[in-house]
Amino acid sequence: MLIQPIDYFLVAWFAVAILSTIWVGWDQFRNNPEPAVMKWGFILVTLYMGPLGLLLYVLADKEPRPGTQEQFTVSLWKQGVGSTIHCVAGDATGIILAAAITAALGLPMRIDLIVEYLAGFACGLFIFQSLFMKEMMGGRYRDNVRKTFLPELISMNAMMAGMAPVMSFLMMGRDMRAMVPTELLFWGVMSLGVIAGFAVAYPVNVWMVERKLKHGLMTERKPGSRFDLQHVHAYDQRDHQASHSAEHHGAGGATGHDPGGKHHEMTTDATRPQLAAVTGVTALMLLAGLIVPGFYVNLSLSAHDVGGRIMPRGMIMDFDTPAAAMRDMAAIHPRHVSFHAAPGARGDQALAPRIENGTKVFDIEAAVIRWHILDDVHVDAYAFNRQIPGPRLRLVEGDRVRINVRNLLPESTTVHWHGLVVPNEMDGPAEITQAPIPPGGTYVYEYTVQQLGTFFYHTHDHADRQQTFGLYGARS
Numbered sequence: 001m002l003i004q005p006i007d008y009f010l011v012a013w014f015a016v017a018i019l020s021t022i023w024v025g026w027d028q029f030r031n032n033p034e035p036a037v038m039k040w041g042f043i044l045v046t047l048y049m050g051p052l053g054l055l056l057y058v059l060a061d062k063e064p065r066p067g068t069q070e071q072f073t074v075s076l077w078k079q080g081v082g083s084t085i086h087c088v089a090g091d092a093t094g095i096i097l098a099a100a101i102t103a104a105l106g107l108p109m110r111i112d113l114i115v116e117y118l119a120g121f122a123c124g125l126f127i128f129q130s131l132f133m134k135e136m137m138g139g140r141y142r143d144n145v146r147k148t149f150l151p152e153l154i155s156m157n158a159m160m161a162g163m164a165p166v167m168s169f170l171m172m173g174r175d176m177r178a179m180v181p182t183e184l185l186f187w188g189v190m191s192l193g194v195i196a197g198f199a200v201a202y203p204v205n206v207w208m209v210e211r212k213l214k215h216g217l218m219t220e221r222k223p224g225s226r227f228d229l230q231h232v233h234a235y236d237q238r239d240h241q242a243s244h245s246a247e248h249h250g251a252g253g254a255t256g257h258d259p260g261g262k263h264h265e266m267t268t269d270a271t272r273p274q275l276a277a278v279t280g281v282t283a284l285m286l287l288a289g290l291i292v293p294g295f296y297v298n299l300s301l302s303a304h305d306v307g308g309r310i311m312p313r314g315m316i317m318d319f320d321t322p323a324a325a326m327r328d329m330a331a332i333h334p335r336h337v338s339f340h341a342a343p344g345a346r347g348d349q350a351l352a353p354r355i356e357n358g359t360k361v362f363d364i365e366a367a368v369i370r371w372h373i374l375d376d377v378h379v380d381a382y383a384f385n386r387q388i389p390g391p392r393l394r395l396v397e398g399d400r401v402r403i404n405v406r407n408l409l410p411e412s413t414t415v416h417w418h419g420l421v422v423p424n425e426m427d428g429p430a431e432i433t434q435a436p437i438p439p440g441g442t443y444v445y446e447y448t449v450q451q452l453g454t455f456f457y458h459t460h461d462h463a464d465r466q467q468t469f470g471l472y473g474a475r476s
Ligand SMILES: [Cu+2]
Pocket: 416, 418, 419, 458
């Protein structure tokens, strides 16, 4: 639901992302001579990264003119983009699916992160990398899994090193709707995380492409397909050495009978120390990305503990702030506001009772309203009868009074008649003299007034918070 400025931005962002994705998909399948795995890689990444995915596609992968793809994608930075794309497409898909599931299950954030890492790794390795390799080079699926394990590990570590802190800090930030998959903000955080993950994974992917550990962008012109160049022109093979993309991929590639398949065979020139160093450093980056946020935000909490709460500005939350404290200190959720008071509205308005058999009857409703504390400053508040302070109840000694209190708040409440001598069950303290009035419930307070004077009435259920939010009024 649209309740914060960020929500409107996210609607616009995802509208652009969906339009971009549709266009990239259309262009990929209609105009782009590359393998299907790569096409889907760009489609997914554009969905996750919106206009940035579109930008990468147009600058690095969209064939400028028919027959030029091989030349166009030669440069290393574009090959690095391609390599990162098919890493991110697989990894991010696994991470996002796992995040949605773990949030729904209510697992603690730190368990979420581990599950997300494993899911991302599995999705990347078993689907995008191995399938990609198989499509390009044929061979047995199992061998491809083995061959792509190390590149996938390096890339996934870097990707998660970027994505994990974004998720941890923003999900446990001020607006914890970010933990709830049914909120747009959750998907916004995922998108930002993927963008950060892409940025961190890109340099190691460039290195791996250069060292022939990974494929980058590739071109596939199946004979007889719309991308077959026989009818266009022979393309320049001089760049053959510079990139594996400059190869004419035969129809048999996917089945492993491609006579040209051996052209895609890669022999890396990376040395063991280089591989060990890159693997080690990306592993350390991953550990830092997973652990460091835990010094600042409480990663032992789950979406069920605090999900959806929005904290007041400036609220200090630490790595050990308990969920109960967060719930207690949370700001009023703008979604619960049911009434906007006019700027000039005033509280403490005398409420006329109706008389039933000699009893003064008052109807009081507690609800969430938006209240102006200055003409140009409003706050979300709890109020009796849509005003703060609540309505003035005029009573004199000997009055028989009945007050119907209806609770329209998102939490339970009661009313305590401060300083009045009343029957015990009419006194108001929640869980002491009465069961608190549940949301949607009503409680009838009835007593005979025994004292003259000016008194106040107020909530006596979580009074520290509810009274501060505006649940009080005067009796005179
Ligand atoms: Cu009191």
